Amino acid sequence: MRRKSVLYLDVAEQIKADIMNGTYPVGSLLPTEAELEQLFDVSKITVRRAIELLSSEELVEKKSGKGTTVLSNRPYNKLSKAGTFTEYLNDSGQKVSKKILNLEKMTFTPDSPVYQNLGEKGVKVSRLYTLDDQPYIYFNYFLPVSLSDVPLEAFEKESLYRLMDQHGIEIIKFEDSFQIVELTADQQKILATSEKSGLKRIRKSIGLSGKIVEFSEAIYNTALHPYVIEYEA
Incomplete structure (x- = not known):
């Protein structure tokens, strides 16, 4: 019709x-x-x-x-009317690139916030985003141990949430919190900055069972560009 x-x-x-x-x-x-x-x-x-x-x-x-x-029949990455920050940067005409720095299986100690959210074992994926070829966001994703056999190449080719969806991990909501933190020497080196502080975002992604299926920490060099959240009316 x-x-x-x-x-x-x-x-x-x-x-x-x-x-x-x-x-x-x-x-x-x-x-x-x-x-x-x-x-x-x-x-x-x-x-x-x-x-x-x-x-x-x-x-x-x-x-x-x-x-x-x-590609998918699950609109898993549209859990709210908020556009993603990388979409905002791309739409503003700035060149955004990403690179996987490291992928490793880990055992977390009980005093770790990752342990408290994901349990004893999991996968850590480190990723760096650049903005106009300058280091801008340093991500550490902590993911369920069920993803431990996923090769590095898959994380490089696919978006994180599509990859999780392909492995039967469906997300129903995000919980984000933000704070200003003092950058460590390692973070300054990775972000190629002498700035003393940056913006830290902690994300908890909640699955269908109500359990946390992703715990991630992102450090933004906001001296390079402020963090922006763009919503549809």
Whole structure:
């Protein structure tokens, strides 16, 4: 059934609904842009904006010459109406890059906040984000031991939350807390800064069972760029 005067948000929502109900299964291709134009009776620009929106939610992936593939039927990374900080930086025209520094299995001691949240054993993934080629955010992710066999290459290629979703770890909410901290010598070296303090964000991701499935600590060199949270109206 054709719909007239459909905005890109409406088109995106309808395609998303079709992904969720199995009309377009994970791994399948969406109809071509020309077919979607005809289906919704909208312009090519409207279709492309809708696909871009779905791609930003990591539900689909568009590749030149291959079409648009459905990646997931779980909008796990849209738990609120808040856009991610890296999306904000990219949209502002700044070059954002990331690199995995280290991946290791760990045993945590009872006095560790990681132990108190995840238990005795888990996986630590260290990642560095650069902003216009300057070190900006230093992340340490602490994850369930069930991810201990995931290779480093997978963490480099996939987003963290998509990777967790692929391994059956579904997140229903985030809890973020922030504080100003004094940078250690190691943190100053990693961030290539002489700044004495930075912004620390602690994230707890809650799974379906109500248990914490991710405990992460991120240090931001806010002297390079302030932290921004952008919400949709």
